[in-house]
Amino acid sequence: MAEILVLAEHTGDEPKKVTFELITLARRFGEPSVVWTGPGAEQGQARCAEYGAARMYVAGDAAFDDYVVAPAAELLAQLVREKSPALVLVAGTAPGKEVAGRLAVKIDSGVLTDVVDLQPGEGGPVAEQLNFGGSIIVHSQVTRGTPIVAMRPNSVAPEPEAGAAEISQVSLAAETAGAGITDRVVAERSERPDLTEASIVVSGGRGTGGAEGFGIIEQLADALGAAVGASRAVTDAGWYPHQFQVGQTGKTVSPQLYMAIGISGAIQHRAGMQTSKTIIAVNKDPEAPIFELADFGVVGDLFKVVPQLLEEIGKRK
């Protein structure tokens, strides 16, 4: 049966949700072999097995902790040469795509990014991408080499299936160096779901008026078990950290529900969220472009609408 390599994204021993999405998708094409770099594999194994991983290649070389991107790409290239998989799947996160890019050069293979669906087809897997802010549906294929596909997080629903996830230790045969990591600074870890993985995102914009006002966005997010997002105006002004920015130069999200609160909906922002399944908007300005996208919108003061909404949510719990 065909072997499919899946590059695991994990924090310590906990695989990220996107890893389960990739393993589930891999099963469509063959047997998933998870590639796990760095520590935590023994504990991660049980979780990967829950989604049907047949194998786990575990590499604990110091290089993975010490260097950016290059070692992961080198390990994948090594495994591609040794195992001749039918497909390599990575998470379509910024670093995931960088690994995919380097791998593509190393093995001279085509790479497809931001893929939302992948189906078996004639001559190889056929990818679906939503280009230009979702206005064009494109089907594409890799025509040379081993297909490398970077999947958009939250596009495939993870489905449990028992697997062995049998571990084999591997290590880098070639020396890789490059940009060395001298320090890691971790912002306070949030209890909230990850922005790109969440099924609900509550996003705040300029209308929140400041860091303090933005607190109401967090309240609404917590009431719905959602992730928090922010517009560029908000992060530029320093009201909320940059990693929560949704938009053309921030993160692209495609949740089940996107709530745009006090966000005007400039093209910049829309590029990052317009393929969300359901969009709700609250804005003082009836002309705000966000209303063109919204499935439901309220023209009004968010500091009146949102507290009332919070009350209603509380009543219905």
Next chain:
Amino acid sequence: MNIVVLVKQVPDTAVERKLKDADGTLDRASVDGLINEIDEYAIEEGLKIAEAQREAGAEAEVTILTMGPEKATESIRKALSMGADKAVHLVDDGLAGSDALSTSYALAQVLGQTGFDLVICGSESTDARMGVMAAMLAERLGVPQVSLVIKAEIDGSVIRARRVSDDGYLEVEASIPAVLGVVEKINEPRYPSFKGIMAAKKKPVQTMSLADAGIDPALVGLGGAATEVVDHTQRPPRQAGTVVKDDGDGGVKVAEFLAAQKFI
């Protein structure tokens, strides 16, 4: 210091962008082009680094490198008007339809000729949005990849930078020559001054063909691509839904909508 900044001309995102029916490639001719937004930050970073080098008594030059059709010259002039010293425009019909793999090959060939201490590029373009160029170039050029950078500093023959990560940032360090990939948090691009705009008209723009750059035609263009578009369809534009005015019950109405959609 020899600084090369990659600049891509892309279609204006405010205008409808289309793929050509014939080959699935982006129709660049029929829409206005402008500098890919994040590339302005790359140019700014190049200019800042060059200024710091000169202040410290070293020589520095900023060259704009663009691979694109004829009309890309507009974006090249804009980049020059910000303060870059000269430009190289890789233009050849044989490049049309190149995928990322081929593009990185073509650019690497040109960089082999221009030489570089730093290649600076933006994290992704607004048309393809792949985010792979810095990585691919680092791989091809055999130099460190210092990318997703929000802060960079040159210290002799070393570059120290802050790279965004999922939950914070990493401090990284690499030897020069290197590829520096920037994200928008890194700086605030300057507006071209009138003097800069006038000066740009006289700055040298060297055009290069495939032959000039030693690029094998079989490895670029539609024929050299390792991926292809199988089909494409225009998606029906998202229809606006219901918009109501808050008459004292806006929050209630949202809750009702959420309940009807089974979110609460």
